[in-house]
Amino acid sequence: MLNKYARAFFTRVLTPFAAFLIRRGVSPDTVTLLGTAGVVAGALVFFPRGEFFWGTIVITLFVFSDLVDGNMARQLGRTSRWGAFLDSTLDRVADGAIFGGFALWYAGNGNNNVLCAVSIFCLASGQVVSYTKARGESIGLPVAVNGLVERAERLVISLVAAGLAGFHKFGVPGIQILLPIALWVVAVGSLVTLIQRVVTVRRESAEAEAAAEREKASHGSEAAQ
Numbered sequence: 146m147l148n149k150y151a152r153a154f155f156t157r158v159l160t161p162f163a164a165f166l167i168r169r170g171v172s173p174d175t176v177t178l179l180g181t182a183g184v185v186a187g188a189l190v191f192f193p194r195g196e197f198f199w200g201t202i203v204i205t206l207f208v209f210s211d212l213v214d215g216n217m218a219r220q221l222g223r224t225s226r227w228g229a230f231l232d233s234t235l236d237r238v239a240d241g242a243i244f245g246g247f248a249l250w251y252a253g254n255g256n257n258n259v260l261c262a263v264s265i266f267c268l269a270s271g272q273v274v275s276y277t278k279a280r281g282e283s284i285g286l287p288v289a290v291n292g293l294v295e296r297a298e299r300l301v302i303s304l305v306a307a308g309l310a311g312f313h314k315f316g317v318p319g320i321q322i323l324l325p326i327a328l329w330v331v332a333v334g335s336l337v338t339l340i341q342r343v344v345t346v347r348r349e350s351a352e353a354e355a356a357a358e359r360e361k362a363s364h365g366s367e368a369a370q
């Protein structure tokens with residue numbers, strides 16, 4: 146949903162910044178790499194120590210690079226298969242660090258095995274959700290579904306909650322409950338999305354096999370005439 150409705154807005158807002166980076170001779174791949182490095186550092190330095198406010202600020206500063214890199218490539222007329230591969234692969238690295246950071250907190254001083262398991266579930270299910278689309282497309286299917294909770298939703302829900310939960314350290318009572326709620330929402334939403342995508346791939350696969358059978362049968366009858 147965010148990918149559909151918010152992308153146009155962020156494209157407008159970030160286009161001048163992408164143009165500025167191009168003028169400074171920065172390449173889209175550099176933005177992809179530095180953005181991921183910033184997200185990974187923010188997540189793994191701050192989240193395992195329970196510093197959710199500062200972790201979220203650092204991650205937010207870098208995560209928008211994922212919208213800037215493609216924007217730069219399009220302005221340059223240099224979108225490439227390599228760029229698409231690098232972008233998607235490093236998305237998985239960044240997501241692993243964010244949910245891994247939550248899991249490390251709950252496994253350590255956060256001291257909550259259930260929330261550690263929920264964080265690991267968010268990490269794994271998010272990766273599998275993305276894989277279903279990549280694998281489906283690689284076997285020639287359209288995978289014409291996005292589902293309830295795509296990457297943008299996973300990030301916005303968990304980062305907004307983590308950022309607000311971080312105010313607990315500044316004396317706001319009770320607000321830290323937002324992070325567990327968000328993790329449960331992302332976990333359930335990712336499971337629903339996974340089911341939506343698997344069901345779509347199964348239907349599209351059956352339709353493709355049936356179309357191939359019909360094609361074979363029509364060629365067979367043409368040959369017999």
Ligand SMILES: CCCCCCCC/C=C\CCCCCCCC(=O)OC[C@H](COP(=O)(O)O[C@@H]1[C@H](O)[C@H](OP(=O)(O)O)[C@@H](O)[C@H](O)[C@H]1O)OC(=O)CCCCCCC/C=C\CCCCCCCC
Binds near residue numbers: 201
């Ligand atoms: C004062 C402090 C208060 C603290 C409160 C917290 C405030 C900050 C909190 C959160 C900000 C989070 C922003 C998250 C932005 C996410 C942007 C992003 O990277 O989206 C990526 C997404 C997908 O891009 P791609 O097409 O490159 O990736 C594809 C995707 O990964 C597919 O995965 P799948 O969906 O299938 O699982 C892969 O299959 C595919 O391979 C891959 O290519 O981009 C979008 O969806 C575009 C829309 C982005 C919408 C962003 C909305 C941001 C909303 C709120 C921002 C609030 C900012 C506040 C800043 C405050 C700073 C102090």
Ligand SMILES: Nc1ccn([C@@H]2O[C@H](COP(=O)(O)O)[C@@H](O)[C@H]2O)c(=O)n1
Binds near residue numbers: 174215216
């Ligand atoms: N280093 C890069 C990064 C991205 N691309 C191209 O942009 C597409 C992704 O667009 P986003 O707005 O989601 O970043 C990607 O599929 C590539 O075509 C690139 O060429 N080089």
Ligand SMILES: [Mg+2]
Binds near residue numbers: 232
């Ligand atoms: Mg990108």
Ligand SMILES: [Mg+2]
Binds near residue numbers: 236
């Ligand atoms: Mg990306």
